[in-house]
Amino acid sequence: MKILITGGAGFIGSNLAHALRRNTYFKTDELTVVDNLSLGKKKFISSLIDDKKFFFYKTDLLNFHSLLKIFKRHKFDLVWHLSANSDIGYGARFTDWDLKQGTVATYNVLECMRRIGTKKIIFSSSSAVLGEAEKMPTPEQYGPLCPISFYGASKLACEGLLTSFSHNFGFQVWIFRFGNIVGRNSTHGAIYDFIKKLKKNPRSLEVLGDGTQSKPYLSVDDCVEGMVYGFKHSKNKVNLYNLACEGSTSVSKIAKNVVRNVNPGAKIQYTGGKRGWRGDVAKVRLDTKNMKALGWVAKCTSDQAVDKAITDLVH
Amino acid sequence: MKILITGGAGFIGSNLAHALRRNTYFKTDELTVVDNLSLGKKKFISSLIDDKKFFFYKTDLLNFHSLLKIFKRHKFDLVWHLSANSDIGYGARFTDWDLKQGTVATYNVLECMRRIGTKKIIFSSSSAVLGEAEKMPTPEQYGPLCPISFYGASKLACEGLLTSFSHNFGFQVWIFRFGNIVGRNSTHGAIYDFIKKLKKNPRSLEVLGDGTQSKPYLSVDDCVEGMVYGFKHSKNKVNLYNLACEGSTSVSKIAKNVVRNVNPGAKIQYTGGKRGWRGDVAKVRLDTKNMKALGWVAKCTSDQAVDKAITDLVH
Numbered sequence: 001m002k003i004l005i006t007g008g009a010g011f012i013g014s015n016l017a018h019a020l021r022r023n024t025y026f027k028t029d030e031l032t033v034v035d036n037l038s039l040g041k042k043k044f045i046s047s048l049i050d051d052k053k054f055f056f057y058k059t060d061l062l063n064f065h066s067l068l069k070i071f072k073r074h075k076f077d078l079v080w081h082l083s084a085n086s087d088i089g090y091g092a093r094f095t096d097w098d099l100k101q102g103t104v105a106t107y108n109v110l111e112c113m114r115r116i117g118t119k120k121i122i123f124s125s126s127s128a129v130l131g132e133a134e135k136m137p138t139p140e141q142y143g144p145l146c147p148i149s150f151y152g153a154s155k156l157a158c159e160g161l162l163t164s165f166s167h168n169f170g171f172q173v174w175i176f177r178f179g180n181i182v183g184r185n186s187t188h189g190a191i192y193d194f195i196k197k198l199k200k201n202p203r204s205l206e207v208l209g210d211g212t213q214s215k216p217y218l219s220v221d222d223c224v225e226g227m228v229y230g231f232k233h234s235k236n237k238v239n240l241y242n243l244a245c246e247g248s249t250s251v252s253k254i255a256k257n258v259v260r261n262v263n264p265g266a267k268i269q270y271t272g273g274k275r276g277w278r279g280d281v282a283k284v285r286l287d288t289k290n291m292k293a294l295g296w297v298a299k300c301t302s303d304q305a306v307d308k309a310i311t312d313l314v315h
Numbered sequence: 316m317k318i319l320i321t322g323g324a325g326f327i328g329s330n331l332a333h334a335l336r337r338n339t340y341f342k343t344d345e346l347t348v349v350d351n352l353s354l355g356k357k358k359f360i361s362s363l364i365d366d367k368k369f370f371f372y373k374t375d376l377l378n379f380h381s382l383l384k385i386f387k388r389h390k391f392d393l394v395w396h397l398s399a400n401s402d403i404g405y406g407a408r409f410t411d412w413d414l415k416q417g418t419v420a421t422y423n424v425l426e427c428m429r430r431i432g433t434k435k436i437i438f439s440s441s442s443a444v445l446g447e448a449e450k451m452p453t454p455e456q457y458g459p460l461c462p463i464s465f466y467g468a469s470k471l472a473c474e475g476l477l478t479s480f481s482h483n484f485g486f487q488v489w490i491f492r493f494g495n496i497v498g499r500n501s502t503h504g505a506i507y508d509f510i511k512k513l514k515k516n517p518r519s520l521e522v523l524g525d526g527t528q529s530k531p532y533l534s535v536d537d538c539v540e541g542m543v544y545g546f547k548h549s550k551n552k553v554n555l556y557n558l559a560c561e562g563s564t565s566v567s568k569i570a571k572n573v574v575r576n577v578n579p580g581a582k583i584q585y586t587g588g589k590r591g592w593r594g595d596v597a598k599v600r601l602d603t604k605n606m607k608a609l610g611w612v613a614k615c616t617s618d619q620a621v622d623k624a625i626t627d628l629v630h
Contacts, residue, residue: 020459037482041358044439092483095422095425095426095429095480095483096422096426099418099419099422099476102470103414103418104414107410108409111410111411112411129475131478131482140458140459141458141459142456142458143457143458143459143460144455144458144474144555145458145460145474146474146475146478146553146555147475147478147484148478148479148483149479149482150476150479150483152475152479153472153475153476153478153479154475155474156471156472156474157418157468157471157472157475157476159459159460159461159471160444160460160461160467160468160471160472161414161465161468161472162464163446163462163463163468164462164463164464164465164467164468164594165410165459167446167463167464167593167594168407168410168463168464168465168593168594218581221563226483236608238461240459242459255316277480278483278508279482279483281478
């Protein structure tokens with residue numbers, strides 16, 4: 001199978017790339033990564049560069065003609081589309097950022113697939129499409145979807161583009177709505193930010209919000225494994241799943257854990273307010289019964305995933 | 316109140332413009348129409364042109380700077396955003412058409428509002444966001460939303476943009492998911508197409524699909540009145556309603572009715588197949604209990620709306 005990973009030098013993409021080249025899950029004949037390196041880092045995939053069946057292109061998905069050339073050259077069987085802006089707060093300051101980096105970029109990927117004849121795509125959507133759901137844990141069947149961030153709006157727009165391309169051109173699509181993902185190579189998120197802040201100022205850690213925000217944190221290994229499992233075990237035209245773990249972890253718990261690992265004497269200071277930033281959904285719980293029905297559960301609980309991620313990132 | 320109607324020279328927009336200038340529902344101090352006249356027609360609003368409190372701009376919503384100038388000049392209190400591509404089949408041939416004319420155009424409208432300080436927007440969404448719903452009649456709470464047309468994907472993307480702008484910048488938004496709307500000044504749809512075809516070839520009427528497609532047809536007067544009613548009677552930050560009538564009408568019934576009115580001797584020929592075109596949702600039923608709970612019901616049933624529309628359009 002010839003696979004493209006967009007955002008493949010990023011957090012989840014680089015973890016996936018390594019797993020695929022190890023042929024952990026199925027035979028990957030050829031693996032291509034496209035990344036504009038705005039968030040991704042070349043060092044995350046440097047150990048793969050010498051591999052003759054691995055190809056890397058520093059390309060922006062908004063550059064349609066460059067992207068189409070890559071599609072023409074490799075004629076992918078499967079696209080793993082992970083590229084996106086992951087800084088939700090940034091989208092509230094530059095309101096067209098997610099529209100371009102998320103919605104238009106995704107359209108470009110889908111249109112390249114259509115022109116070349118690639119028919120399968122796996123897409124990283126997000127619980128952010130839900131907005132502030134009234135029902136928790138929230139199932140895939142929840143509506144109406146009223147995202148409160150431009151990131152969430154863009155992920156919702158992408159879901160619609162995927163299902164439309166599927167219906168009109170026979171694509172088979174797998175959409176996974178992630179909770180928060182944590183682990184090695186992360187480039188954003190609470191754990192990453194807290195460690196960075198504490199290394200800069202070891203005496204005090206500023207935490208955005210009141211610390212009561214709580215979400216399910218999924219380890220990146222479980223995330224990669226879950227996507228592969230869903231891809232292998234669901235065969236509809238449109239396959240849509242929440243991808244999350246049992247339980248949740250509060251932001252204050254994460255802050256205390258990071259402090260304990262980096263500098264036990266540091267004081268934690270909360271900026272206050274229910275949210276960390278505009279567009280932050282303070283409480284997320286995802287119903288994972290549909291992935292369970294396929295036979296998959298995350299190996300780590302939320303707290304275990306957070307512990308492991310802190311250890312991996314601090315040391 | 317100073318009001319902008321985008322797509323105000325189009326089908327629903329022109330009917331709305333006339334109702335607002337008559338001050339049918341509330342006092343409209345100033346009414347502005349922006350339309351690129353790609354589907355809309357100047358003759359639909361020609362009787363308003365001499366009105367000193369009416370302004371018309373032939374502008375494309377994709378021209379952000381022209382649009383912003385209009386916003387700066389008029390400082391609208393309310394935007395009635397009706398502009399969109401209404402030819403669903405066209406979107407399957409030119410896959411970026413709805414992305415541009417729907418999603419990006421809507422982003423431009425919202426961003427102009429943010430820059431100028433306009434805080435209220437009424438938006439015409441569509442049952443097309445639902446795709447092929449398993450539950451009928453379909454309530455607003457239905458999920459997941461898997462649109463099968465680029466038109467539906469774009470309307471879904473717009474809904475997410477509206478709710479994001481609402482949360483981040485304090486906008487108040489009214490989203491109405493329309494079924495099919497029929498009546499005077501229509502520029503597309505089964506009734507319009509059938510009359511046009513029969514006038515060209517009076518002996519035979521070709522109908523796309525097998526004729527069993529059936530949908531709720533709402534009269535454009537009920538549509539305008541329903542939006543105004545919803546706007547006046549719901550005051551949340553995000554207000555989302557299905558806007559439809561009781562019952563439904565089949566395409567074959569519409570075809571027979573048009574034939575009877577235009578040329579009773581004409582033969583009806585069906586192209587066959589469940590759908591009229593790629594992306595056509597063959598069966599739509601919208602649950603209207605939320606509009607009912609506000610105190611609104613359509614005056615005409617679906618069949619009555621169809622009858623009246625055919626009479627208005629033929630004669």
